[in-house]
Amino acid sequence: MTTPLLRMTGISKAFNGVPALARAELAVDRGEVHAIVGQNGAGKSTLIKILTGVYQRDEGEIAFDGAPSTIASPREAQERGVSTIYQELNLVPLRSVTENVVLGYEPRTRWGTIDWRGAHRRTGEILSRFGVDIDVKAPLATYPTAIQQLVAIARAVSLNAKLVIMDEPTSSLDEREVEVLFGVIRELKNSGTSILYVSHFLDELFEICDRVTIMRDGRTVGVANIAETTKLDLIAAMLGRSAAEIQTAGMTELAATGDRSGELLLEAEGVATNRRLRNLSLKVRRGEIVGLAGLLGSGRTEAARAIFGCDKPTAGRVAMKGTAIDCPRTAISRGIGYLTEDRKAEGIVPELSVRENMTLALLPQLSRMGLVDKAREREIVERFIRSLGIKAAHMDQKVSELSGGNQQKVLLGRWLAIQPALLILDEPTRGVDVGAKLEIQAIIRRYVDEGCGVILISSEFQELIEGADEIVVLQEGESVRTVSNPGVTEDMLVHAIAQPKAKEVDA
Amino acid sequence: MSRERSSAERGVLLQNPLSGISLRRHGGLIALALLLLFNIVFTRNFLHMQTLFVNVSQVATIAIVAVGMTLVIATRGVDLSVGAVMALAGALAPLIFMSSFGRANPGLGVALAIIVPLLVAAACGLFNGVLVAFLNVQPIIATLILFISGRGIALVLTNGNLQTFSNPIFSFLGTGRILGLPFQGWLALAIALFFAWLVARTLYGRYLLAVGGNETAAGLAGVPVRTVKIATYVISASLAGLAGLIVVAINSASDAARIGNLMELDAIAAAVVGGAVLSGGRAPILGAIFGAVFIQLVRYTLLANGFSDEVALIIKAAIIVFAVYLQQASRE
Numbered sequence: 025m026t027t028p029l030l031r032m033t034g035i036s037k038a039f040n041g042v043p044a045l046a047r048a049e050l051a052v053d054r055g056e057v058h059a060i061v062g063q064n065g066a067g068k069s070t071l072i073k074i075l076t077g078v079y080q081r082d083e084g085e086i087a088f089d090g091a092p093s094t095i096a097s098p099r100e101a102q103e104r105g106v107s108t109i110y111q112e113l114n115l116v117p118l119r120s121v122t123e124n125v126v127l128g129y130e131p132r133t134r135w136g137t138i139d140w141r142g143a144h145r146r147t148g149e150i151l152s153r154f155g156v157d158i159d160v161k162a163p164l165a166t167y168p169t170a171i172q173q174l175v176a177i178a179r180a181v182s183l184n185a186k187l188v189i190m191d192e193p194t195s196s197l198d199e200r201e202v203e204v205l206f207g208v209i210r211e212l213k214n215s216g217t218s219i220l221y222v223s224h225f226l227d228e229l230f231e232i233c234d235r236v237t238i239m240r241d242g243r244t245v246g247v248a249n250i251a252e253t254t255k256l257d258l259i260a261a262m263l264g265r266s267a268a269e270i271q272t273a274g275m276t277e278l279a280a281t282g283d284r285s286g287e288l289l290l291e292a293e294g295v296a297t298n299r300r301l302r303n304l305s306l307k308v309r310r311g312e313i314v315g316l317a318g319l320l321g322s323g324r325t326e327a328a329r330a331i332f333g334c335d336k337p338t339a340g341r342v343a344m345k346g347t348a349i350d351c352p353r354t355a356i357s358r359g360i361g362y363l364t365e366d367r368k369a370e371g372i373v374p375e376l377s378v379r380e381n382m383t384l385a386l387l388p389q390l391s392r393m394g395l396v397d398k399a400r401e402r403e404i405v406e407r408f409i410r411s412l413g414i415k416a417a418h419m420d421q422k423v424s425e426l427s428g429g430n431q432q433k434v435l436l437g438r439w440l441a442i443q444p445a446l447l448i449l450d451e452p453t454r455g456v457d458v459g460a461k462l463e464i465q466a467i468i469r470r471y472v473d474e475g476c477g478v479i480l481i482s483s484e485f486q487e488l489i490e491g492a493d494e495i496v497v498l499q500e501g502e503s504v505r506t507v508s509n510p511g512v513t514e515d516m517l518v519h520a521i522a523q524p525k526a527k528e529v530d531a
Numbered sequence: 532m533s534r535e536r537s538s539a540e541r542g543v544l545l546q547n548p549l550s551g552i553s554l555r556r557h558g559g560l561i562a563l564a565l566l567l568l569f570n571i572v573f574t575r576n577f578l579h580m581q582t583l584f585v586n587v588s589q590v591a592t593i594a595i596v597a598v599g600m601t602l603v604i605a606t607r608g609v610d611l612s613v614g615a616v617m618a619l620a621g622a623l624a625p626l627i628f629m630s631s632f633g634r635a636n637p638g639l640g641v642a643l644a645i646i647v648p649l650l651v652a653a654a655c656g657l658f659n660g661v662l663v664a665f666l667n668v669q670p671i672i673a674t675l676i677l678f679i680s681g682r683g684i685a686l687v688l689t690n691g692n693l694q695t696f697s698n699p700i701f702s703f704l705g706t707g708r709i710l711g712l713p714f715q716g717w718l719a720l721a722i723a724l725f726f727a728w729l730v731a732r733t734l735y736g737r738y739l740l741a742v743g744g745n746e747t748a749a750g751l752a753g754v755p756v757r758t759v760k761i762a763t764y765v766i767s768a769s770l771a772g773l774a775g776l777i778v779v780a781i782n783s784a785s786d787a788a789r790i791g792n793l794m795e796l797d798a799i800a801a802a803v804v805g806g807a808v809l810s811g812g813r814a815p816i817l818g819a820i821f822g823a824v825f826i827q828l829v830r831y832t833l834l835a836n837g838f839s840d841e842v843a844l845i846i847k848a849a850i851i852v853f854a855v856y857l858q859q860a861s862r863e
């Protein structure tokens with residue numbers, strides 16, 4: 025146990041002259057679960073991508089498994105025993121689960137053809153170790169994001185890695201699945217595999233990690249044994265401030281202040297769609313946050329899609345201030361914005377710039393006779409980059425070059441820019457760091473206090489409990505009950521979510 | 532995965548004075564320069580005005596069609612029907628101005644002989660666009676329908692005959708000169724500049740890139756995805772129609788079996804050499820013009836140096852593959 029499995033020293037990397045990493049350090053021991061934390065854009069993903077050969081470093085040394093590392097491509101990394109689950113999943117949605125797991129490393133039969141039977145069996149085995157029993161021959165896209173995430177992890181595990189890297193693996197998992205994942209991590213650890221773990225959920229680290237490396241502005245500012253540190257210390261080190269200054273951190277900024285009895289904005293009645301939504305009813309008034317709670321697969325995202333007009337209702341109706349919504353275009357023109365859950369597939373246009381991504385929904389209002397008013401566009405984008413604290417080299421930088429959390433802020437900007445009367449937010453703070461999370465929550469709160477309405481979907485109970493005025497609970501595509509603030513507790517919410525439909529809880 | 536190497540990172544390469552001109556980055560330009568050099572040395576009379584005229588007048592049609600193709604490719608599509616649409620438009624024009632009505636009203640006859648074929652071409656584009664946007668037919672299949680039937684219709688219209696004519700007004704499209712250079716060269720230039728402006732500055736341009744870059748996200752942001760796609764196929768077909776008219780005007784003859792033959796391949800190659808990627812989301816219009824010039828020059832070089840048609844085709848294919856490789860490598 026003298027030499028660590030991985031040691032990266034003095035790693036520097038600049039993109040277009042802008043430094044992303046400045047002499048960063050990282051050491052991971054054998055059989056250890058090691059966390060990296062830091063604000064959005066601190067350089068976590070970049071450090072990982074340098075290790076796995078996606079980017080080439082400008083400076084620095086990497087030693088892996090006792091020898092200087094010459095890994096030059098992700099494929100080589102996998103062959104050396106470094107498997108990675110990237111922040112933005114890189115799977116092939118239309119191929120089967122098995123194909124996604126074995127892609128590029130298909131088992132062969134004696135005849136040199138692909139051994140599909142063996143592949144299916146092995147994939148099934150790995151996934152059932154995760155407690156996931158699904159048809160591995162079905163296309164990946166038929167499963168929810170969480171399952172897809174586990175498939176990505178299965179892929180890494182199937183490659184018998186020495187080091188498994190997970191960049192924000194839990195951001196799309198619900199509590200039960202997180203437990204499953206942690207089980208897998210512990211099992212990997214016991215078999216001697218090291219795990220490098222990036223997450224903005226600091227509580228998780230204390231549950232699963234041994235040591236933590238803290239990064240700020242491309243530098244490594246500290247390494248600590250998790251048992252000897254506190255959440256407050258971590259946040260302080262990440263932000264570069266003293267612990268006393270940020271005593272309040274960790275609570276949400278959503279808590280209601282004003283009153284709420286505004287005009288009715290949106291009404292959904294008995295809505296069903298072909299996408300697992302069976303019976304949704306809810307009302308949103310001005311100045312109100314309505315939360316949607318439920319287990320994964322309970323139809324929260326489907327509810328959002330139905331309200332925004334993405335899926336045609338097969339029953340019931342959705343009306344915004346009395347007029348029906350039938351497609352996203354009308355929804356937007358009626359003043360509804362929808363921040364989607366899956367930022368890569370449904371949010372960003374990777375080839376376009378930060379500016380072009382941010383004004384995509386606003387564009388009709390920015391143009392006269394088909395001509396885009398670029399001066400006004402720049403002015404608006406400038407304003408949102410500042411007010412959302414987006415970290416980008418400049419507004420014409422490709423959005424795909426931004427860190428995950430900053431991409432999320434660009435998308436939030438896209439919707440705030442149209443000054444919507446109603447904003448649907450599906451996991452709005454996913455992937456954003458603690459500091460930015462509070463900022464985003466504060467922005468949402470301010471916006472609601474100005475008399476707008478919000479529908480909030482969040483897997484973080486704290487966000488719902490503190491933020492939402494009403495929480496609509498969904499079960500199997502049906503809105504079964506509503507709990508109202510003030511007075512909602514976590515217990516109450518858990519109870520409301522888990523309780524079978526027939527019995528009512530009082531709130 | 533190496534795709535993830537960023538534009539910014541490549542920018543650094545460019546700024547580094549030591550790296551200077553790299554084969555990867557300037558592959559296309561280097562290939563063009565080599566081709567010019569080869570011609571100056573080996574091709575007789577290459578540096579004559581006449582050579583320039585011939586090349587400009589021939590490159591114009593490829594360039595015009597390649598502009599439309601670039602837009603279609605930007606939506607993640609492809610338009611195989613451009614050659615057939617050229618034939619259709621080209622076959623119609625003489626039928627109109629040589630009809631008894633056309634002879635009786637020469638001015639109106641020529642005007643109609645330009646407008647009607649363009650409208651027919653636009654209708655072809657509408658057909659392609661509706662198949663792609665509303666019926667979700669794969670673009671390659673959707674445009675294959677007109678690829679096969681369009682030329683057939685043109686042949687039926689003309690009974691398969693070669694139509695020759697002499698109509699100086701109409702022929703201006705193909706043989707006119709402005710400031711000493713062929714009219715269609717100016718036309719192609721104007722079209723390229725117009726569409727480059729369209730892509731860079733208008734709502735349509737932004738929507739085009741968004742649809743090609745991430746259709747789902749674009750739809751959710753309120754982009755009228757179907758309208759954008761249909762408009763793009765209509766533009767492509769209309770430009771093909773115009774190119775068909777030019778070809779007929781150059782020859783003062785219309786042969787439905789030959790107009791625009793293999794044009795779809797030239798146009799796709801020009802677009803891709805110019806930097807279009809089949810995965811959509813980029814529309815380098817001026818690149819397409821560069822690509823068209825490159826392809827025309829390859830064709831001319833082979834012809835002028837006496838290669839037989841078959842051999843010329845093979846060599847052309849090889850050179851295009853190489854150019855595309857360089858072009859794509861610079862993007863990796």
Ligand SMILES: Nc1ncnc2c1ncn2[C@@H]1O[C@H](COP(=O)(O)OP(=O)(O)OP(=O)(O)O)[C@@H](O)[C@H]1O
Nearest residue numbers: 039044064065066067068069070425427428429537
């Ligand atoms: N391909 C790229 N081109 C240009 N700049 C980049 C590129 N990739 C990352 N950067 C920049 O490097 C910095 C570090 O980004 P990185 O993705 O490593 O952050 P992170 O710590 O993973 O953040 P997050 O928590 O938001 O995922 C950011 O400022 C980002 O804009």
Ligand SMILES: [Mg+2]
Nearest residue numbers: 069111427428
């Ligand atoms: Mg990251």
